[in-house]
Amino acid sequence: MKNNRRNFIKLAGLAAAGLCVAPKTTLASGGGHSPVKPGANARNAKRWAMVVDTRRINTDEDIKALQDVCHAVHNVPDVPTNQNIMWIWSAPYEECFPEQHNPYLDDDVKERSYMLLCNHCDNPPCVRVCPTKATFKRPDGIVAMDYHRCIGCRYCMAGCPYGSRSFNFGEPREYLDPTKLNPEFPTRMRGVVEKCNFCVERLAKGLQPACVEASDGAIVFGDLADKDSDVRKVLRENFTIRRKPTAGTEPSVYYII
Amino acid sequence: MHYGGKIIIGIVIFVGLLLSPFVFNVGKAYKQPELKLPANEKKCVESLEFMRTKHMQLLNEWRDWALRDGKRVYVNHEGKEFEISLQNTCMKCHKSKADFCDKCHNDAGVTPYCWDCHIQPEGLK
Numbered sequence: 001m002k003n004n005r006r007n008f009i010k011l012a013g014l015a016a017a018g019l020c021v022a023p024k025t026t027l028a029s030g031g032g033h034s035p036v037k038p039g040a041n042a043r044n045a046k047r048w049a050m051v052v053d054t055r056r057i058n059t060d061e062d063i064k065a066l067q068d069v070c071h072a073v074h075n076v077p078d079v080p081t082n083q084n085i086m087w088i089w090s091a092p093y094e095e096c097f098p099e100q101h102n103p104y105l106d107d108d109v110k111e112r113s114y115m116l117l118c119n120h121c122d123n124p125p126c127v128r129v130c131p132t133k134a135t136f137k138r139p140d141g142i143v144a145m146d147y148h149r150c151i152g153c154r155y156c157m158a159g160c161p162y163g164s165r166s167f168n169f170g171e172p173r174e175y176l177d178p179t180k181l182n183p184e185f186p187t188r189m190r191g192v193v194e195k196c197n198f199c200v201e202r203l204a205k206g207l208q209p210a211c212v213e214a215s216d217g218a219i220v221f222g223d224l225a226d227k228d229s230d231v232r233k234v235l236r237e238n239f240t241i242r243r244k245p246t247a248g249t250e251p252s253v254y255y256i257i
Numbered sequence: 258m259h260y261g262g263k264i265i266i267g268i269v270i271f272v273g274l275l276l277s278p279f280v281f282n283v284g285k286a287y288k289q290p291e292l293k294l295p296a297n298e299k300k301c302v303e304s305l306e307f308m309r310t311k312h313m314q315l316l317n318e319w320r321d322w323a324l325r326d327g328k329r330v331y332v333n334h335e336g337k338e339f340e341i342s343l344q345n346t347c348m349k350c351h352k353s354k355a356d357f358c359d360k361c362h363n364d365a366g367v368t369p370y371c372w373d374c375h376i377q378p379e380g381l382k
Contacts, residue, residue, distance in 0.1 A: 036330060037332065038328050038330065173381060178382070183344065189374050
């Protein structure tokens with residue numbers, strides 16, 4: 001058979017047709033093919049936010065109870081030194097709101113303890129400085145961590161104006177009780193930064209974040225972009241402040257005073 | 258030849274060392290590791306051949322889909338849906354890391370770091 005252009009094009013056409021009916025398994029997980037979707041019950045929002053009612057959650061015991069729930073769900077180790085890992089913790093007024101000092105503030109407000117956690121900022125400095133994009137902002141506003149990519153450089157810790165990030169100096173598993181682990185959630189390894197993730201894994205299943213569930217209504221969680229949502233209702237009806245407004249990070253955690 | 262004896266002895270030792278793995282294993286047939294397959298589940302997420310050769314690529318994509326794209330349901334080629342999760346989907350059928358993952362990984366001399374964070378079904382030691 002003479003090998004000319006016409007024959008070549010015929011053969012190429014046949015080969016292309018053959019590829020179309022080739023067993024699909026060989027094409028699975030090929031570039032561009034993504035047979036995935038969000039879960040049927042997943043909660044969706046344009047901008048997740050949290051409102052903490054400090055009239056109801058204001059003692060160290062209240063906050064410790066929520067911290068225990070959060071840390072148990074996410075296998076957060078309790079390291080008995082200043083290298084401890086914190087997803088939720090408590091601080092006095094001056095530490096929580098260092099820019100809103102007023103020597104004649106109501107004693108009640110001044111003496112409360114405030115629940116602190118990652119603020120999931122609109123303009124997160126941690127994301128901007130992360131060299132590996134291990135920390136990133138999801139379209140729904142949650143600032144998430146990909147521990148697989150974290151190289152432990154701790155730029156994000158330097159960038160975060162709220163100290164919301166903890167570094168695993170040691171092996172976190174040494175400080176976890178193997179009998180009390182949550183087998184549904186991983187632990188972390190040594191040398192990565194970790195922080196609150198607004199319970200993305202629970203939102204994906206249609207649940208509320210663990211601290212919201214445990215707070216008995218004192219913490220409200222919902223979509224800021226939806227004006228009929230619970231958070232917007234609570235924000236309309238109460239006076240709220242956010243931490244360090246001058247940092248310009250636009251936190252998504254609001255405090256009812 | 259200057260130092261000829263020493264050089265030749267050196268070459269003999271070097272070649273001996275180089276060939277020693279072949280000499281030690283001569284006559285022994287390679288035996289594939291015997292995996293413990295799940296008792297009540299016959300089919301994996303994808304076909305056997307695919308999982309055997311490409312599970313690492315699939316897991317790699319799973320982790321990006323779940324964590325970075327927030328899409329946690331995988332639809333396989335038969336249209337069946339699975340939750341994207343190493344710990345909560347894969348290891349619910351493959352109930353033992355030691356009897357399943359480790360056998361091949363030890364055989365192939367690879368040590369993936371999945372279990373530095375993910376909790377194996379046997380629990381932490």
